[in-house]
Amino acid sequence: MSIIVEHEKRRREILERALDLFVEEGYGAVTLQKIAGRCGITRTTLYIYFKNKKEIFNYSIKQFLEGLEADILKIRRDKRFTNINKLRKILTEIMERVEENRRLLLVLLDYLTHLPKSGKTPDYQVRRRTVRLRHILATVVIDGIRSGEIAAVKIRDADNLLYSLIETAIFRLTVLRRDNVDDVKQAADLAIKNLQFPQNKLTAQG
Numbered sequence: 001m002s003i004i005v006e007h008e009k010r011r012r013e014i015l016e017r018a019l020d021l022f023v024e025e026g027y028g029a030v031t032l033q034k035i036a037g038r039c040g041i042t043r044t045t046l047y048i049y050f051k052n053k054k055e056i057f058n059y060s061i062k063q064f065l066e067g068l069e070a071d072i073l074k075i076r077r078d079k080r081f082t083n084i085n086k087l088r089k090i091l092t093e094i095m096e097r098v099e100e101n102r103r104l105l106l107v108l109l110d111y112l113t114h115l116p117k118s119g120k121t122p123d124y125q126v127r128r129r130t131v132r133l134r135h136i137l138a139t140v141v142i143d144g145i146r147s148g149e150i151a152a153v154k155i156r157d158a159d160n161l162l163y164s165l166i167e168t169a170i171f172r173l174t175v176l177r178r179d180n181v182d183d184v185k186q187a188a189d190l191a192i193k194n195l196q197f198p199q200n201k202l203t204a205q206g
Helices: 001-025 030-041 043-049 051-076 082-102 100-117 122-145 154-175 182-195 198-205
Strands: none
Touching: 001 030, 001 043, 001 051, 001 100, 030 043, 030 051, 051 082, 051 100, 051 122, 082 100, 082 122, 082 154, 082 182, 100 122, 100 154, 122 154, 154 182
């Protein structure tokens, strides 16, 4: 067991130091040799943990998304919250998580910017990675409509609205280099209020 724990600890250290390099030099300029040098190990040793730099990058993204999905699924399944409050909590959780992981998102932006040169489409790559996240958002909206909390809106339109707020938050953090996305959080709260069934809005105001 201690060997497994030590292996995972070393993997996390490699991921952290590789991420520093990606941020400093850009995804394209980083090599396995540079990552090994930053970690103080040989490239041969690095191969024990990762086979190439793309695997290192993909593993970082996978960890981020899996952790995020697990947390918002807990919110979605928590029966103590109304569906409206679940949407609020989920969007807040996502935006706080992207604030915390801005370094990783900066690398992702650099990676996506260079994708067209290899004949790949950034939009497809992002959609493939976020399909489960969008599904969770859509499911909460559907639950809200069924419970009478949310107006009978088109699911796709509501999902696009909520997801576009997440994209806005990421854009402001990575492209505009904002320190936080508090204004987007406020916009998200307003958007969720507008999804509420009219009678529930009046009750909330009262």
